[in-house]
Amino acid sequence: MKKRILISDIAKALGISVTTVSFILNDKAKEKRISEALTKRVLDYVKKVGYKPNELAKSLRTGKTKILGLIIEDISNPFFGNIARLIESKVYEQGYRIIYCSTNNDVEKAKELIQMFYDRQVDGFIITPSDGLEDTVKQLQQNNIPVVLFDRYFPDLETDYVGADNFQGAFDASNHLCQQGYRRIGFVSLYSDQTQMKERSDGYMKAMDNNKQQSFIQKIQMDASDEEAMESLREFICENRLDAVLFSTNYLAISGLKASKKFNFTMPAVIAFDDHTVFKLVEPSITVVSQPIKDIAENLINILLLRLQGKIKATRRMVLPCELKVRESTKVKVTS
Amino acid sequence: MKKRILISDIAKALGISVTTVSFILNDKAKEKRISEALTKRVLDYVKKVGYKPNELAKSLRTGKTKILGLIIEDISNPFFGNIARLIESKVYEQGYRIIYCSTNNDVEKAKELIQMFYDRQVDGFIITPSDGLEDTVKQLQQNNIPVVLFDRYFPDLETDYVGADNFQGAFDASNHLCQQGYRRIGFVSLYSDQTQMKERSDGYMKAMDNNKQQSFIQKIQMDASDEEAMESLREFICENRLDAVLFSTNYLAISGLKASKKFNFTMPAVIAFDDHTVFKLVEPSITVVSQPIKDIAENLINILLLRLQGKIKATRRMVLPCELKVRESTKVKVTS
DNA sequence: CTGAAAGCGCTAACAA
DNA sequence: TTGTTAGCGCTTTCAG
Numbered sequence A, B: 001m002k003k004r005i006l007i008s009d010i011a012k013a014l015g016i017s018v019t020t021v022s023f024i025l026n027d028k029a030k031e032k033r034i035s036e037a038l039t040k041r042v043l044d045y046v047k048k049v050g051y052k053p054n055e056l057a058k059s060l061r062t063g064k065t066k067i068l069g070l071i072i073e074d075i076s077n078p079f080f081g082n083i084a085r086l087i088e089s090k091v092y093e094q095g096y097r098i099i100y101c102s103t104n105n106d107v108e109k110a111k112e113l114i115q116m117f118y119d120r121q122v123d124g125f126i127i128t129p130s131d132g133l134e135d136t137v138k139q140l141q142q143n144n145i146p147v148v149l150f151d152r153y154f155p156d157l158e159t160d161y162v163g164a165d166n167f168q169g170a171f172d173a174s175n176h177l178c179q180q181g182y183r184r185i186g187f188v189s190l191y192s193d194q195t196q197m198k199e200r201s202d203g204y205m206k207a208m209d210n211n212k213q214q215s216f217i218q219k220i221q222m223d224a225s226d227e228e229a230m231e232s233l234r235e236f237i238c239e240n241r242l243d244a245v246l247f248s249t250n251y252l253a254i255s256g257l258k259a260s261k262k263f264n265f266t267m268p269a270v271i272a273f274d275d276h277t278v279f280k281l282v283e284p285s286i287t288v289v290s291q292p293i294k295d296i297a298e299n300l301i302n303i304l305l306l307r308l309q310g311k312i313k314a315t316r317r318m319v320l321p322c323e324l325k326v327r328e329s330t331k332v333k334v335t336s
Numbered sequence C: 001c002t003g004a005a006a007g008c009g010c011t012a013a014c015a016a
Numbered sequence D: 001t002t003g004t005t006a007g008c009g010c011t012t013t014c015a016g
Helices: A007-014 A018-025 A036-049 A055-062 A078-093 A107-119 A134-142 A166-179 A195-210 A226-239 A250-262 A277-281 A293-308 B007-014 B018-025 B036-049 B055-062 B078-093 B107-119 B134-142 B166-179 B195-210 B226-239 B250-262 B277-281 B293-308
Strands: A067-072 A097-102 A124-127 A147-150 A160-164 A185-190 A216-220 A244-247 A269-273 A287-290 A317-320 A323-325 B067-072 B097-102 B124-127 B147-150 B160-164 B185-190 B216-220 B244-247 B269-273 B287-290 B317-320 B323-325
Touching (some): A007 A018, A067 A078, A067 A107, A078 A097, A097 A107, A107 A124, A107 A134, A134 A147, A147 A293, A160 A293, A166 A195, A185 A250, A244 A250, A277 B250, A293 A317, B007 B036, B078 B293, B107 B124, B166 B195, B185 B250, B226 B250, B250 B269, B250 B277
Parallel strands (some): A067 A097, A124 A147, A147 A160, A185 A244, B067 B124, B160 B317, B244 B269, B269 B287
């Protein structure tokens, strides 16, 4: 926490010019053919006095902030929270920093956030886009700011993207339910055009078709309160006498669990998309479709960093496999 | 997302000097006795073209970044996560931004983080200090960087602080357990000298003494794995035939729940410090001591902002009351 | 009231 | 190989 020392201080102390120091500090020593001896002398001195360049001045000069903007749906959802954490630590090693914000699926807020990050000159973006954010993303691209989308994408816009195989995940989960002997299998989703929801829905329906089962689909308003969601779910499950339900997100499943507790009805077999601490602790524990969080995070930043270095030209879309973690909630059905 | 416009652009467009524009933009119009008409003309133009000052340049010049550093124990713990969110939005209105990082109670990491934030010239800090961070905090103060601590503090260091009334919270919880008829009441804590743990422990013991009950205290290593914690808890609860347990943190309680599930023993009456989604959903739902998160967040930033404006001289220590939320886990004991 | 100009600390042409 | 110096965009002192 010693007082701040400047590049000019070290130049003076060593009796050389700031240019030389700057070159050495920026790994341009050999390129500029600066003697090894001098280089070492400077580096040693720098380490000794613990010099740290003023990042503000650097950014102002170079136009690069080494800061990445992460725009996600909800940081308090462990799925996103974990991805954020992984991204943060990964990117840290590369000398980048992350700033993040939640949109809570509100387009206006998302636009505002992106504008703010843009004003703050972040070097690049990782975004879980809400409906209606297509134009904003396009503008970013036109301004030459690298953007990589995740969790969902815009079919009509060429963008880098990393996400899970939602179709397969939902398909496998639904099939599993059929194989365990369930016959009245519902699917709970959101009123949203986001691709991941569409894909999960398609996966569910495909499985129902393959197994010659009827489909029961309930959608919830994205801005519904917990109470409203619970009420809809109670009705959906009870009125249809469902014996199994696939929830398309972890928080919908949690609302379902709360509903069964509040309205005192027995929860049928349950599978949730995305894991959560709750699912392991609840009785019975809940089977989940788990996304490959680590892979997603790694690919996300790999792609973004490559873009930043201009080492990539074609857009990349990566789809990673999900894993079905079977737990107690989907035991073989006991026919009464 | 229009192209960036500079203060000189607007000066040129309006045929005046940058100084004038700068004064107006920084609310120094009347102080510098600039005509109302001109002021309005400039403001209108600025709004029209959507000018946003370059924050980097501003910070470089003024030495103020308008960024606050938030160093917390674990962002993925909803207690801290919620506080972080509240602080973020509150502070946003005042034109400040937050950058945050988790220490996971690792002193070295905390020191590193603080150094990094200091290098990045944050204007002030909010910190949940880990053991051993006293000197670092002292140095910050000596460098005239405002710091306000929360959740715990250093008894020997004069610092601003905001936290809950841990003693009272633990005392009330323990008393409640006694009143419900429990007799073998355990307390689970951490091997740590942090003040909040000490206070909770004191509250528990005081209640045990008042009720003439024996104390059972189990401490867990802070760096223990989940498995180790579960094993210790199983042993503690089963061997002592406890009929009630007060957990000093939410994640310890969660480990307890996991243990009871894994080792298949019946959980006695439970109270946890700090609420969590899990506690409402689990069967039976868990009684908790809930900290006044909103109050804590508000006071934290109020104090920090006052400090930043130099409007405060004496250090402030605020202790806010906790609330006991009684749920199913602490029903009146049925004597067998 | 308003303008010119000096920096904040750093990078990188351009010279030497 | 190395030094001089012009900015990056903004605030603020000092002169009008």
